[in-house]
Amino acid sequence: MDVKSNHSSPVLTDPVPINKSRLGIRSSLFGYSQQDPSVSPSRRIRAPRKSLEDVRTNGWLDAMKASSPPRKKPIKEYNIEFASNDSTDSEDYRSWMLDYPSALDSFEQISVFAKNKKVAIFLDYDGTLSPIVDDPDSAFMSEAMRATVKNVAKFFPTAIISGRSRDKVYELVRLTELYYAGSHGMDIIGPVSQTVSNDHPNCILSTDHRGKDVNLFQPAREFLPMIDEVFRTLVENTKEIKGSKVENHKFCVSVHYRNVEEKNWTIIAQCVHDVLTNYPRLRLTHGRKVLEVRPVIDWNKGKAVEFLLDSLGLTNRNDVLPIYIGDDKTDEDAFKVLRERNCGYGILVSSTRKESNAFYSLREPTEVMKFLQLLVNWKRQQESI
């Protein structure tokens, strides 16, 4: 992609998302809100027919429907989403696994590649370390998973790369020994590295939760007030849509529709669409039953992996094996980077078949935990040899 570098913020020179160019919306850069304050939220909810066709024809609704497997087995206290055994035992899933073999079944092969290599672990949070649940504020990881990740970090440099804000994901994980990248990689705390600071002039020295010196990198810093404004507008505009929830993740905004009746998905899509038309410097990405609004900059989870590898001094070496585990579309950027660099493995967490840039698969967070435990046991054995 063509990047116009202004040091701090690699802004794309082709910032108009497809949907906007199709709709003929002008691409000049607005300040912040261009919204007509006279338009009431209820009027926005009853979006005009022409507009409703827009979100259908530009593929938003199809992407929304395809964004997460259907829930099949509600668990008593938490409404945890995962497909029934019928799905993972199906012929269809088994044939998909020929292309994306289980990382558990392939562990021996992985460990052969890992031998004598510096392994670095990158983990997504929701759907990877914690099960998908209805309420984003209740997406807790189990104590067993926390202990496992803590062990992993004793042996390998380990980072969490999440769509949530860095503070929010830290609150959920609460392990000081990890590196954290929030807002889909747009807010990174990594080890201090002079080379990285030289390459990224807006990378500043900061301190982490232990008071240790770290590098703080926020390539979308200039978007902070805009994101805040969009967050408040979206909260207001969606407040009458039952089940909707808007989260402010500092450099991006999530609009959840998991608990919105499907017949109202067009309305929620329309709300987001209408707001986005006023902000050509923001774009939409899809997650699991969530619409995500983020800056149009050339930065994503893949770039965050590259940034952290650089910071850890693990770039341009052939004795490095990065492993990235994630479940969502935004993790594909990281899988792609590993595939294109022909280094390391992407592992997709999915209980249904999905096209992916990952090499291996795991069905659900419990399998992620088993895989991480195998890795720790293997490393312990290696060290005792």
Ligand SMILES: O=P(O)(O)OC[C@H]1O[C@H](O[C@H]2O[C@H](CO)[C@@H](O)[C@H](O)[C@H]2O)[C@H](O)[C@@H](O)[C@@H]1O
């Ligand atoms: O990159 P991640 O760490 O996977 O974060 C992606 C989004 O995760 C959260 O939403 C997802 O998990 C929720 C809790 O299980 C679920 O209710 C929701 O439907 C999922 O989309 C988080 O709330 C989002 O803000 C993140 O962008």
